Amino acid sequence: VKIDLNADVGEGCGYDERLMPFITSANVAAGAHAGNPSILRATVRLALEHGVAIGAHPGFADREGFGRREQSIPPADAQDLVLAQIELVARAAETEGGRIHHVKPHGALYNMAARDGRLAAAIARAIAGFDRNLILFAPPNSELFAAGRDGGLRVAAEVFADRAYNRDGSLVPRTMAGAVIEDKEAIVSRAIQMVRDQRVAAVDGSDVALQADTVCVHGDTPGCDVLAASLRSAFEAAGIAVAAPAR
Amino acid sequence: VKIDLNADVGEGCGYDERLMPFITSANVAAGAHAGNPSILRATVRLALEHGVAIGAHPGFADREGFGRREQSIPPADAQDLVLAQIELVARAAETEGGRIHHVKPHGALYNMAARDGRLAAAIARAIAGFDRNLILFAPPNSELFAAGRDGGLRVAAEVFADRAYNRDGSLVPRTMAGAVIEDKEAIVSRAIQMVRDQRVAAVDGSDVALQADTVCVHGDTPGCDVLAASLRSAFEAAGIAVAAPAR
Amino acid sequence: VKIDLNADVGEGCGYDERLMPFITSANVAAGAHAGNPSILRATVRLALEHGVAIGAHPGFADREGFGRREQSIPPADAQDLVLAQIELVARAAETEGGRIHHVKPHGALYNMAARDGRLAAAIARAIAGFDRNLILFAPPNSELFAAGRDGGLRVAAEVFADRAYNRDGSLVPRTMAGAVIEDKEAIVSRAIQMVRDQRVAAVDGSDVALQADTVCVHGDTPGCDVLAASLRSAFEAAGIAVAAPAR
Amino acid sequence: VKIDLNADVGEGCGYDERLMPFITSANVAAGAHAGNPSILRATVRLALEHGVAIGAHPGFADREGFGRREQSIPPADAQDLVLAQIELVARAAETEGGRIHHVKPHGALYNMAARDGRLAAAIARAIAGFDRNLILFAPPNSELFAAGRDGGLRVAAEVFADRAYNRDGSLVPRTMAGAVIEDKEAIVSRAIQMVRDQRVAAVDGSDVALQADTVCVHGDTPGCDVLAASLRSAFEAAGIAVAAPAR
Numbered sequence: 001v002k003i004d005l006n007a008d009v010g011e012g013c014g015y016d017e018r019l020m021p022f023i024t025s026a027n028v029a030a031g032a033h034a035g036n037p038s039i040l041r042a043t044v045r046l047a048l049e050h051g052v053a054i055g056a057h058p059g060f061a062d063r064e065g066f067g068r069r070e071q072s073i074p075p076a077d078a079q080d081l082v083l084a085q086i087e088l089v090a091r092a093a094e095t096e097g098g099r100i101h102h103v104k105p106h107g108a109l110y111n112m113a114a115r116d117g118r119l120a121a122a123i124a125r126a127i128a129g130f131d132r133n134l135i136l137f138a139p140p141n142s143e144l145f146a147a148g149r150d151g152g153l154r155v156a157a158e159v160f161a162d163r164a165y166n167r168d169g170s171l172v173p174r175t176m177a178g179a180v181i182e183d184k185e186a187i188v189s190r191a192i193q194m195v196r197d198q199r200v201a202a203v204d205g206s207d208v209a210l211q212a213d214t215v216c217v218h219g220d221t222p223g224c225d226v227l228a229a230s231l232r233s234a235f236e237a238a239g240i241a242v243a244a245p246a247r
Numbered sequence: 248v249k250i251d252l253n254a255d256v257g258e259g260c261g262y263d264e265r266l267m268p269f270i271t272s273a274n275v276a277a278g279a280h281a282g283n284p285s286i287l288r289a290t291v292r293l294a295l296e297h298g299v300a301i302g303a304h305p306g307f308a309d310r311e312g313f314g315r316r317e318q319s320i321p322p323a324d325a326q327d328l329v330l331a332q333i334e335l336v337a338r339a340a341e342t343e344g345g346r347i348h349h350v351k352p353h354g355a356l357y358n359m360a361a362r363d364g365r366l367a368a369a370i371a372r373a374i375a376g377f378d379r380n381l382i383l384f385a386p387p388n389s390e391l392f393a394a395g396r397d398g399g400l401r402v403a404a405e406v407f408a409d410r411a412y413n414r415d416g417s418l419v420p421r422t423m424a425g426a427v428i429e430d431k432e433a434i435v436s437r438a439i440q441m442v443r444d445q446r447v448a449a450v451d452g453s454d455v456a457l458q459a460d461t462v463c464v465h466g467d468t469p470g471c472d473v474l475a476a477s478l479r480s481a482f483e484a485a486g487i488a489v490a491a492p493a494r
Numbered sequence: 495v496k497i498d499l500n501a502d503v504g505e506g507c508g509y510d511e512r513l514m515p516f517i518t519s520a521n522v523a524a525g526a527h528a529g530n531p532s533i534l535r536a537t538v539r540l541a542l543e544h545g546v547a548i549g550a551h552p553g554f555a556d557r558e559g560f561g562r563r564e565q566s567i568p569p570a571d572a573q574d575l576v577l578a579q580i581e582l583v584a585r586a587a588e589t590e591g592g593r594i595h596h597v598k599p600h601g602a603l604y605n606m607a608a609r610d611g612r613l614a615a616a617i618a619r620a621i622a623g624f625d626r627n628l629i630l631f632a633p634p635n636s637e638l639f640a641a642g643r644d645g646g647l648r649v650a651a652e653v654f655a656d657r658a659y660n661r662d663g664s665l666v667p668r669t670m671a672g673a674v675i676e677d678k679e680a681i682v683s684r685a686i687q688m689v690r691d692q693r694v695a696a697v698d699g700s701d702v703a704l705q706a707d708t709v710c711v712h713g714d715t716p717g718c719d720v721l722a723a724s725l726r727s728a729f730e731a732a733g734i735a736v737a738a739p740a741r
Numbered sequence: 742v743k744i745d746l747n748a749d750v751g752e753g754c755g756y757d758e759r760l761m762p763f764i765t766s767a768n769v770a771a772g773a774h775a776g777n778p779s780i781l782r783a784t785v786r787l788a789l790e791h792g793v794a795i796g797a798h799p800g801f802a803d804r805e806g807f808g809r810r811e812q813s814i815p816p817a818d819a820q821d822l823v824l825a826q827i828e829l830v831a832r833a834a835e836t837e838g839g840r841i842h843h844v845k846p847h848g849a850l851y852n853m854a855a856r857d858g859r860l861a862a863a864i865a866r867a868i869a870g871f872d873r874n875l876i877l878f879a880p881p882n883s884e885l886f887a888a889g890r891d892g893g894l895r896v897a898a899e900v901f902a903d904r905a906y907n908r909d910g911s912l913v914p915r916t917m918a919g920a921v922i923e924d925k926e927a928i929v930s931r932a933i934q935m936v937r938d939q940r941v942a943a944v945d946g947s948d949v950a951l952q953a954d955t956v957c958v959h960g961d962t963p964g965c966d967v968l969a970a971s972l973r974s975a976f977e978a979a980g981i982a983v984a985a986p987a988r
Binding site: 278283284285287288308323324327328330331334335338339342 | 525575577
Binding site for chain 4: 259260261262265278283310311312313467468469472
């Protein structure tokens with residue numbers, strides 16, 4: 001059994017150095033929803049120092065809303081937006097002597113692409129057009145996951161150990177009561193279970209099958225570094241190897 | 248018969264000085280989709296010098312998309328967004344010895360509010376909470392128009408002489424063929440007709456009733472200054488008074 | 495003996511809720527270098543709930559650089575920039591049933607104003623033009639401090655317990671070795687000493703007089719909440735009252 | 742005798758389509774001071790349709806100030822900033838079946854690099870690191886010109902026919918009276934003279950030698966399209982070939 005631990009970094013939130021020792025994939029912001037070329041370079045360097053796989057983390061050009069506001073954007077524009085951000089991260093990685101490994105869309109772009117097949121296909125085209133060997137991080141059972149597969153990409157199913165799931169394997173929206181699990185121990189034991197069983201207990205009590213290739217640690221939450229360390233040691237104690245998905 | 252000629256200004260597009268002699272209402276950007284505090288001040292000063300009525304022109308905080316991308320935003324946030332921008336324009340006007348007269352939402356915010364009653368109501372609340380005597384510029388027959396009326400505001404119906412209309416009085420989307428009328432003479436004669444008859448010839452040939460209190464001149468189009476001058480003199484030649492709506 | 499504990503908040507860095515129980519002044523970002531109208535409102539509400547004095551925290555319109563890049567800006571433009579941001583915070587405070595208490599410029603604007611008398615005077619004019627009773631937070635012995643005094647404002651001298659000082663009372667630049675003190679216990683004992691003695695041990699070993707009315711806790715550093723709590727309890731244990739400066 | 746006519750495009754100012762028939766080099770904004778990935782793609786396509794040479798037009802990440810505000814930025818960060826923007830324009834050009842030809846820094850970055858050798862060298866390194874065959878557009882006699890030459894780049898000397906020059910070949914700052922020449926006929930005859938004689942009449946009446954390889958038409962000024970057409974036909978009537986500098 002194997003799992004990847006990923007976090008969003010390069011977003012200027014101060015945790016990057018504390019997270020890197022524990023995570024195995026770093027999704028690096030490219031300057032659209034957060035970050036800038038210098039932060040990007042420094043973050044890529046940090047990931048290389050820690051042997052963490054580097055991913056592009058493209059988001060809407062929306063610093064005010066931190067890329068969390070849904071925008072209506074034609075698929076062709078979304079493709080340009082994503083491609084431009086992949087290029088920036090890829091070039092920064094090359095400049096620092098590395099290369100990129102995966103792409104994880106950010107915030108509203110990720111959520112919209114999970115349910116909108118045309119947007120998802122545009123993102124998959126942007127990735128495949130750049131490098132067919134990149135891995136797409138996407139929610140299991142989502143339009144984005146399907147678009148990646150249909151577009152010939154390897155797709156890693158991403159799960160959230162601190163979020164409640166519906167019976168259909170989708171996330172309970174943050175605005176609903178009980179959507180976010182706060183207790184660190186509960187998150188850790190839930191993560192172990194999700195990875196070992198590839199199943200999750202949904203909010204209605206039902207037991208749901210859920211592919212889990214990578215677990216997300218939110219890189220902008222106070223205490224995220226402690227959580228990342230706990231997850232890593234709990235996985236290892238449970239005999240689950242922690243490593244980035246193979247390219 | 249009377250009409251107002253309005254244009255969006257303070258957006259950094261270079262036409263403001265050339266438009267001011269001809270328009271009667273200036274919708275001034277507040278720094279969210281375009282502009283900044285210094286441009287705002289200078290634009291307000293220019294409007295005061297020309298006796299042009301000053302309006303706030305609030306838009307999404309989206310410089311990359313010039314406020315033309317639709318965003319999903321909770322109504323409470325939209326209310327904060329609009330109020331903040333009204334305040335900035337109002338204070339700039341006061342500082343320069345004037346006061347604001349109207350509010351016209353910009354771009355995607357205007358289009359979304361035209362069809363979404365909850366968003367429209369949030370905008371109306373932002374305006375009424377600031378000053379109940381401000382005039383809201385809104386498309387005739389729209390949710391925004393209705394929300395302004397229901398919220399106790401005076402509402403001026405805004406029409407576009409360079410755009411095709413559907414049978415229900417809504418605009419033909421820009422993405423459709425024939426949506427935008429390019430010929431300057433056609434625009435001018437159409438404007439005269441719209442104002443005099445309060446009717447418009449729709450794309451399907453039908454004749455549609457359409458309240459027209461203010462005509463928009465697009466302030467970011469090459470040649471807009473010439474068009475504004477032509478409209479003004481054509482209105483006056485036709486015996487139509489050109490003036491801002493009374494507060 | 496009395497001291498104020500201040501922190502920059504509303505910058506989207508996740509610590510605000512954890513800092514509020516310990517600080518007495520909150521400098522709230524206004525959407526130029528960070529934040530947005532909704533974050534602003536929520537932050538002001540949080541400060542009011544905790545009885546924390548609300549200040550405006552105006553910065554350069556530079557989200558990419560988090561307001562930390564020095565910009566060349568005419569004093570008149572700086573005045574507009576600062577005034578616009580004071581207004582936004584003041585209006586948010588009023589809407590939530592409070593009012594603002596102080597102004598602390600952010601990042602590069604603060605640093606530039608500390609040494610540039612014309613810029614400092616423009617900031618003082620912006621504040622005084624809005625409300626003469628607002629308190630300006632400024633480095634002791636700086637051009638900004640002097641401009642506030644000359645402009646008829648009350649000025650609170652702000653010190654940094656985690657930074658080394660030069661013999662002339664200025665901060666050792668961050669780029670120099672030893673500029674930032676990392677050890678939490680050293681920071682706390684240094685803070686106690688600065689406040690009690692109104693003096694600081696400079697990097698050259700000399701003992702320097704330094705007015706200290708308010709101590710800054712950096713709100714964007716992991717562990718800042720723990721530091722704020724330690725400072726607060728250490729001050730109280732030392733018989734130093736922790737309270738915002740009186741308006 | 743030969744000259745290039747260049748203009749800044751892709752900045753969202755509405756003139757691009759009207760300028761393209763007359764110019765021979767297009768400096769395309771990359772989304773830092775203006776533009777976005779979709780505008781970039783569309784602008785590159787337009788340039789290719791008109792056979793206009795495509796250049797990157799990197800500027801400060803300062804939409805609020807349109808890249809016209811000087812920022813203090815470490816040379817290494819400037820290098821990252823410029824490289825990132827070259828990449829974006831280069832990739833857009835490749836995607837549309839073309840390739841980039843030159844680099845012209847924008848606004849404050851251009852002005853600062855003209856006088857600051859370290860910043861100029863950082864820009865030259867960014868260009869050379871990407872492609873040594875790119876042409877740098879720089880003011881004659883400037884630090885930027887020298888840094889390009891020293892860095893092994895071909896450099897085209899850029900002149901402004903609508904600006905007054907000092908005796909040392911530098912531009913009279915815009916804030917000085919007489920700095921900008923408004924009269925279109927004067928601009929055109931001045932341009933002819935500058936190109937034919939490689940000299941200019943300075944403000945003090947002296948006659949100054951000035952290398953002129955490319956003339957800039959400001960792409961954001963009303964009437965710039967008419968000026969571009971006039972310059973083009975005047976050059977051709979004077980027997981001066983209008984063409985982009987050879988790579």
